[in-house]
Amino acid sequence: MRKLNFAAGPSVMPMEVLEELQKNIVDYHGKGLSMIEASHRGGMFEEMYDECLADFRSILSIPDDYDVYFLGGGATLQFTMIPMNFLLSGKSADYTRTGSWANKAADDAAKLGNVNIVFDGKESGYTTLPDPKTIKPTDGSCYFYLCANETIGGIEWQEFPDTGDVPLIADMSSDMLSRPVDVSKFAMIYGGVQKNLGPAGATFIIMKHDMLDKRNPGLTAYMDYAKHAKDKGLYNTPPVFSIWAVGLVLKWIIRNGGVEGMLHNATVKSGYIYDVIDNSSGFYRSPVDSRYRSRMNVVFRCPTEELEAKFIADAQREGMIGLKGHRSVGGLRASLYNALPMEDAASLAMFMKEFERRNG
Numbered sequence: 001m002r003k004l005n006f007a008a009g010p011s012v013m014p015m016e017v018l019e020e021l022q023k024n025i026v027d028y029h030g031k032g033l034s035m036i037e038a039s040h041r042g043g044m045f046e047e048m049y050d051e052c053l054a055d056f057r058s059i060l061s062i063p064d065d066y067d068v069y070f071l072g073g074g075a076t077l078q079f080t081m082i083p084m085n086f087l088l089s090g091k092s093a094d095y096t097r098t099g100s101w102a103n104k105a106a107d108d109a110a111k112l113g114n115v116n117i118v119f120d121g122k123e124s125g126y127t128t129l130p131d132p133k134t135i136k137p138t139d140g141s142c143y144f145y146l147c148a149n150e151t152i153g154g155i156e157w158q159e160f161p162d163t164g165d166v167p168l169i170a171d172m173s174s175d176m177l178s179r180p181v182d183v184s185k186f187a188m189i190y191g192g193v194q195k196n197l198g199p200a201g202a203t204f205i206i207m208k209h210d211m212l213d214k215r216n217p218g219l220t221a222y223m224d225y226a227k228h229a230k231d232k233g234l235y236n237t238p239p240v241f242s243i244w245a246v247g248l249v250l251k252w253i254i255r256n257g258g259v260e261g262m263l264h265n266a267t268v269k270s271g272y273i274y275d276v277i278d279n280s281s282g283f284y285r286s287p288v289d290s291r292y293r294s295r296m297n298v299v300f301r302c303p304t305e306e307l308e309a310k311f312i313a314d315a316q317r318e319g320m321i322g323l324k325g326h327r328s329v330g331g332l333r334a335s336l337y338n339a340l341p342m343e344d345a346a347s348l349a350m351f352m353k354e355f356e357r358r359n360g
């Protein structure tokens with residue numbers, strides 16, 4: 001029996017996509033070879049890749065003056081590539097410190113240039129975000145950086161700040177395609193695919209083409225976005241398997257109502273869990289500011305760490321895995337990505353009520 005997989009990443013995939021991969025892994029649609037055996041230059045790979053990029057553009061209505069492609073190296077490589085390209089010497093970039101992922105990006109950028117911290121959630125234990133309406137980027141800042149959804153802390157920007165002339169850059173690793181996003185408000189959106197879009201390996205890059213005019217000179221080849229943009233990410237060998245699977249996930253998203261459909265499902269699924277927390281008279285506790293609750297990663301606590309350990313063990317016996325909070329923060333976390341079936345979220349909510357009844 002398939003597990004109910006609440007892991008934060010790598011994470012659950014749509015069953016239909018796994019079956020399609022299985023069906024075609026040896027012989028891709030009768031071509032006599034596997035997609036992962038084919039050259040990444042021309043032929044069956046590029047045909048599939050072009051369709052994948054076209055679907056990506058259509059799902060998010062990405063404007064024509066944006067480049068879209070995939071790289072390797074995970075989202076983490078972008079923590080370095082972004083400042084290497086766009087943090088100019090003698091100038092500075094704005095960063096928000098909102099939790100593990102934004103902080104890692106800010107720390108890496110600070111090694112390469114001047115960083116202004118526009119918001120630091122440290123005092124709250126990274127349980128809240130600034131009101132986007134109050135955000136003012138620094139004059140002359142090279143860019144403004146944020147993490148759309150803090151996967152570990154469980155907080156998500158519900159609306160994004162208007163940064164005017166300062167290019168807005170967002171890490172959307174863990175909430176990409178879980179809701180509509182107005183891409184034209186961003187200079188760059190990027191993320192690892194292994195949360196919401198497919199198996200680990202590829203990192204999606206959506207970048208306004210004119211950002212390339214603003215980059216540092218003297219970059220080495222792989223670190224230079226212009227090299228990748230020029231050839232839709234095929235400057236070097238792309239993560240072929242990951243891209244193939246992402247292409248299938250994109251088609252699955254289109255069949256299931258696109259980003260509006262994903263937002264509807266995410267709202268219902270996270271609603272099941274938050275409702276149990278809110279109606280538990282304090283047995284379960286959500287540590288995050290309710291205005292910024294993540295629909296993708298629901299973080300919660302039980303009255304004691306012993307009960308949390310019991311929760312994880314009891315859940316495991318019911319086939320529910322991946323519910324342990326990140327080792328840096330403890331507690332519990334249910335990740336409810338696009339591919340998590342509605343009924344799995346409902347089963348978790350029922351289990352939570354039963355666990356409270358037995359242990360409350």
Ligand SMILES: *Cc1c(COP(=O)(O)O)cnc(C)c1O
Nearest residue numbers: 074075076101151171173174192
């Ligand atoms: C998982 C994650 C990352 C790191 O991704 P890698 O692909 O492992 O480098 C970065 N940012 C966010 C928001 C994440 O959830």
